[in-house]
Amino acid sequence: MRLQNQTLVAFLILVTTIGNSQSRENKTSVNFSTETTKLENAIGWQQNDKTGKWIENNNVIDDKECPSYWISHISQNFQWIQFKTIKKNDLNYHVFLYEKLGGEYKYKNIREDWQTDKKTFFFILTEEQYTDLKTKINLQDGENIILTSKMTGNITDRYQILGGEHLYNEENLLAKITSVIDKPDYSESCFALNSQITDAKEVLRFRLPEGCYSAEKYLNSKYFEVNLSEFKKILIE
DSSP, X not given: OHHHHHHHHHHHHHHHHHHHOOOOOOOOOOOEEEEOOOBOOOXXXXXXTTTOOEEEEESBOOSSOOOGGGGGGOSSBOXXXXXXXXXXXXXXXXXXXXXXXXXXXXXXXXXXXXXXXXXXXXXXXXXXXXXXXHHHHHHOOOOEEEEEESOEEEEESTTGGGOGGGOOSHHHHHHHHHHXXXXXXXXXXXXXXXXXXXXXXXXXXXXXXXXXXXXXXXXXXXXXXXEHHHHHTTSOO
């Protein structure tokens, strides 16, 4: 009888162990399905409040001539911009990507030892939003185009030395993007653009995605400008 009880206990332990065991499975990988060339040049224009003059800078918006060492202090700057597409949960998303210079002070309290870093930002549009964007850009009617999204974020090279999830690479960018698609932010960001014909030229004006309060407010006096044909090169057909 004692032997039978021991055998029964051993059998129950084995069944319980098998029932609770779990194999290790990686999450299904998601990759960019298409991508465009990168737009690397656009003129940043801002009207100086004191003089009323328009100030021109390459790839940065500032009200004075901006030296290279100061670019990382200005929020509206970029190294390149691009669109990529991704499919998640059987839905297509269009990802507006841009790399910019940023930074922070090592000693924040006394604002000393500024350390520059690179960040890749993403602003995700649904298929419907993206189609609407292309339609409105082609109208060239001078009306502001305001796109909103709660699916935004960035990765930075600031902590790359730590390795792993801190590496500044496409794998971690994709991980961040898919995470935000599954769980969007609470607040919205806005991407403001304006397609128009000015001085017989077809141009596209825009600001990098930002808080919705300032996006449209500043589009009249602080914006990037590029030939419309150049901007269309980064739009995936």
